[in-house]
Amino acid sequence: MDKIDLDHTQPLNRHRILQAVRLHGPLARVDLGGIIALSPASISSITGELMRDGLIREVPGNDAGRGRGRPKVMIELTPTAACMIAVKLSINRIEVTLGDFAGGIGPVQARALNTLELTSHGLIEALIEMIEGCIAAIPADFGPLTGIGLAVQGLVHSHETLVWSPALAVRNINIAAPVARHFNLPVIAMNDADCIALSIRHRPELQAVENLAVVMLGTGIGMGLILGGRLHSASSGAGAEFGHTKYQIDGPLCHCGRRGCIESFVGDYALYRDARSMLDLPNTDALHPSEEQMQALVDLAESGHPVATSLFQQAGRALGYGLSNLIALIGPDLVLITGSGVRGYQQMETEMRRSLDEALVDTLLAQTEIRSYPWDEDLTLRGIVLQVLAGGKIS
Amino acid sequence: MDKIDLDHTQPLNRHRILQAVRLHGPLARVDLGGIIALSPASISSITGELMRDGLIREVPGNDAGRGRGRPKVMIELTPTAACMIAVKLSINRIEVTLGDFAGGIGPVQARALNTLELTSHGLIEALIEMIEGCIAAIPADFGPLTGIGLAVQGLVHSHETLVWSPALAVRNINIAAPVARHFNLPVIAMNDADCIALSIRHRPELQAVENLAVVMLGTGIGMGLILGGRLHSASSGAGAEFGHTKYQIDGPLCHCGRRGCIESFVGDYALYRDARSMLDLPNTDALHPSEEQMQALVDLAESGHPVATSLFQQAGRALGYGLSNLIALIGPDLVLITGSGVRGYQQMETEMRRSLDEALVDTLLAQTEIRSYPWDEDLTLRGIVLQVLAGGKIS
DNA sequence: CGATTTCATTCAATTCATGAAATAAAAGGG
DNA sequence: CCCTTTTATTTCATGAATTGAATGAAATCG
Structure with a gap:
């Protein structure tokens, strides 16, 4: 594997085929044609080159056996290319x-x-x-x-x-x-929340979602936006500062120096700060409560402790109002709530949905689905890898 | 003019050339090449066809005379094509x-x-x-x-x-x-605010703005969003309901049946409603104060009347907070405030900017320019024409 | 085993953009 | 007034990319 010609990955359809195979996993050539609307002849020609260059390979483990006719030959990317x-x-x-x-x-x-x-x-x-x-x-x-x-x-x-x-x-x-x-x-820098959004949208079942907002709960509140199928990065790189949209104009002071941001109600540090003032909790680094401390707080709420419960309810209300603004402005098809802070999502959800009902007319609300998304692994690094592979350009 | 072949307007570069000429007015072939990155040979070939089909024509009134060399031949669209x-x-x-x-x-x-x-x-x-x-x-x-x-x-x-x-x-x-x-x-339906946004972004000086929000003040508050150079219509068609983002959660009742929407502070009917309750104004159709009534209210504020002034200040604050959410979420490069309600913009601007300073960190605020845009004519019809010309597809 | 079905490749034809060279139309200089 | 320079446009042959049609390949079905 010595003469790989990555310089010629530019021609449009070569690139599109590679991306399609990357997205839709092992894939037969016929299906590729369906996905990117190219004739079998073209697919054959291009995959031929790619195979010669060692960028793709035929999958040994044939599976789609059932059915008549010549069986499909699945192709996949060569990871080590x-x-x-x-x-x-x-x-x-x-x-x-x-x-x-x-x-x-x-x-x-x-x-x-x-x-x-x-x-x-x-x-x-x-x-x-x-x-x-x-x-x-x-x-x-x-x-x-x-x-x-x-x-x-x-x-x-x-x-x-x-x-x-x-x-x-x-x-x-x-x-x-x-x-x-x-x-x-070539080096490319990107916001971490955008990376996570990119990474999540990469999942096959989310490919069809044109407008997707990924809200990340944690110490801070971040968001990544996919609009019109593409990552939305304001040319300034600002934007998607969901955590700093406003809930209460004269609310508590936020990290950012302003008042009433969503983050100052929903962020881990906010929850823990309020919890500490009302419950008897250890006074550690207030800005970064540990995972254990936060989990303990969630456990408390789940066991029905009234103070802890009301904290998450308040956070849910703030989150709901924040989302109502997001939906009114952008109208995404799907909002995914994730990040380490989803651990408290169940405790927040009821009040969050109540706020949404209160803040938005049904017609608007009905257009957007909101659900949580598991936070197993950190998707940031995966996201930046995808971005580099996409060729630096936002796609 | 009988054999116009509009069916062949699909091929990509034909369409791009037509759009470029439509956008950048009368234009020489050389300059066209610069705009859409096509070789002179290609431009020549395609404009040749278009001219034969009667879609474009050479401009009689030659102007760019000065300079050496063969003079440019300007081309423009044949309006009657x-x-x-x-x-x-x-x-x-x-x-x-x-x-x-x-x-x-x-x-x-x-x-x-x-x-x-x-x-x-x-x-x-x-x-x-x-x-x-x-x-x-x-x-x-x-x-x-x-x-x-x-x-x-x-x-x-x-x-x-x-x-x-x-x-x-x-x-x-x-x-x-x-x-x-x-x-x-073929028939295409579109939101009116989107039409206006499209129409405004059509101006040559705004072509380069990738992310543009056009806020329309009037009886209601609307918005059109251009994101990544393309009109953002959530696939649902919802979205851009800027007027119904929240300012005060327990604020006054809005048209929409919810509380505290920006529109219920900034909309004409809101201003007039509040003015009427404090000043001695005629009690007409509360939902649609007339242009004269609104102008009278603005005049009152401009002449320094304290009650009228404070009304616009309050509206400015609400508007500012609304914009702060917009900027935090989307981070547009430019926000244009227009619509019949711009008549009161000067009265609102100071408080609007104060609210923005209060609500947003400088780094975010610095990325977005906000200014008003004159409201001379209704741009809605022009916008829908452009959309139909663009081929129905959102571009 | 032959018919049928589905997948994949080959090949000639077509379309489309381009570089190089030619042509066109002006200004400027002697 | 003619020749050179400059800039704009066109012509033409070339090359790259995609495709339809025909062919080949590999399975199932009866």
């Missing part, structure tokens, strides 16, 4: 892993460090160091390294400038260019 | 006009009727009757009639079903299909 580095930067933590050509990821290497004390130079150095470690560990059977993706908390501009991040004290640093120069590879 | 009917349905009023191939419109014929009393059958009949009148009046030199566009107040689904409209008592009527059957023409 190429690889890329995926990096996740969050508060006090950098993670890095190897992404393969099929969109999968390898083992994650993590490093704890005090990100708030980093200079912009120090940040770049830390990133480069982690990436070099990951590159050194690339198994020998992998094809060329084609790019690097950076998933970061905060506002990203033009896929390269980190305008602002809660993880950093510095602002407006171009995190893509220096890394690109150092490795001589 | 084709035409379409544009219809606007609003409360108690139907308007209809002829749209030409260049995107212009002819004289508007209007008819007043009690729309709320119409059955779905009666509505269709009224529409067809108006359209027939318009068709009968098409000047002889026009090319074929290629389609019909319906701009309606309310929620439109799949470009054909009017899910709900404030103008009607009936719901869920397919207004496109029966009209299409009757005239044997």
Whole structure:
């Protein structure tokens, strides 16, 4: 596997075929034709090239046996055809892993460090160091390294400038260019919530959803938006700051320095802060209650403790009102609630739906489905891998 | 002009060239090449066909004379190459006009009727009757009639079903299909606010704005969204109900039956209702204060009358908070405030901006420009014409 | 085993965009 | 007034990409 020609992945239909195979898993050529509206002849011709280049391969394990006629030959991406580095930067933590050509990821290497004390130079150095470690560990059977993706908390501009991040004290640093120069590879930076949204929308059953909002509950409240089938990143990289839409104009002070944000009612730190003031709970780092502390709070509510219950009800109301604004403005087909904070979703749901009924006319409400989405694994790294594979361009 | 071949307007680059000429006015072939990234040879070939088909023509009035070299030959669309009917349905009023191939419109014929009393059958009949009148009046030199566009107040689904409209008592009527059957023409229905947004974004100076929100103040508050350069219509047709996002959860009752909507602070009827309760104003049809009444209210505020002034200030605050949610969620590059209600914009602006400062962190706020946009003519009909020309598909 | 069905490939034909070269139409300079 | 320069447009041969039609391949069914 030496002469892989990844430069010619540009021609439109080659790329579309690769994306389709990546999305819809192992797939016969006929079905490919159906998906991207191309004649069998073209499919045959292009898959022929791709196979010669080693980018795709026929699946050994034939399954769709039943039925008459010549059996389908399933094709899939060769995971090792190429690889890329995926990096996740969050508060006090950098993670890095190897992404393969099929969109999968390898083992994650993590490093704890005090990100708030980093200079912009120090940040770049830390990133480069982690990436070099990951590159050194690339198994020998992998094809060329084609790019690097950076998933970061905060506002990203033009896929390269980190305008602002809660993880950093510095602002407006171009995190893509220096890394690109150092490795001589294309580098793309993206908001972490957008990565997660991309990753979720990648699931086959969600492919048809044109307008999707993924709301992430946790310490903060984030959102990723897929609009018209494409990731919506305002050209500024701002946007999707769902957590900072308003619930009560004169409400409590939020992280962001403003008042009454949804986040200051629904975020973990808000729930724990209020719980602590009313219950007898340990006074730890108020900004980042631990998973155990939060789970304990949920358990309390589930066991019927009135104070804990009412906290989640209040959060549910705030969330419902926030969603009502989202629905009135965008009218997504589907809203998925996920993030570590879904642990409390059942406790919030009733009040959330009551708020929605209260705030929205039926005609609007009926157009949008709202449900929770399990939070098993962190989808951020998977999302940035998909973005790099999609060719940097938002698609 | 008899053998116009409009069926072959589909091939991608033909269509792109026509759209580019429509957007950027009279234009030389060289410049066209620059705009849509096509070689001079291709431009020449395609414009040749289009000219032969009579869709475009060379501009007689040559202007760009100055400079060396062969002078540019400007081309423009032949307005009479084709035409379409544009219809606007609003409360108690139907308007209809002829749209030409260049995107212009002819004289508007209007008819007043009690729309709320119409059955779905009666509505269709009224529409067809108006359209027939318009068709009968098409000047002889026009090319074929290629389609019909319906701009309606309310929620439109799949470009054909009017899910709900404030103008009607009936719901869920397919207004496109029966009209299409009757005239044997493609018919497309669209929300009126979306039409206006499309129409505004059509201006040359706004072509580059990728994410644009157009907020329309008036009796009600509407919004049209251009996201990623394309009109955002939630697949449901809901969405962009900016007027019904929330300002005060327990605020006054809105038209829509819910409480605290922006519209119930900023809408004409809200301003006039509050003004009437505090000032000595005539008690007319509370739902639809007249233009004169509203202008009088603005004049009062401009002359410094404290009660009137404070009304607009309150409206400004509500508007500001509404916009802060919009910006946090979508992060548009530009927000334009327009509609008949801009007459009071100056009175609202200070408080509006104060609210924005109060509600949003600077980093977010700095990404979005907000300004007013003059409301000279009704752009709805122009918008639906553009949509029909764009081929029905949202682009 | 042959008929039928479904999947995949081959090949010639067609369409479409393009680079290079030619042509067109002006200004400027002697 | 003619020749050169400059810019715009067209012509033409070439090449790339997609496709319809025909063919081949691999299974099931009776």
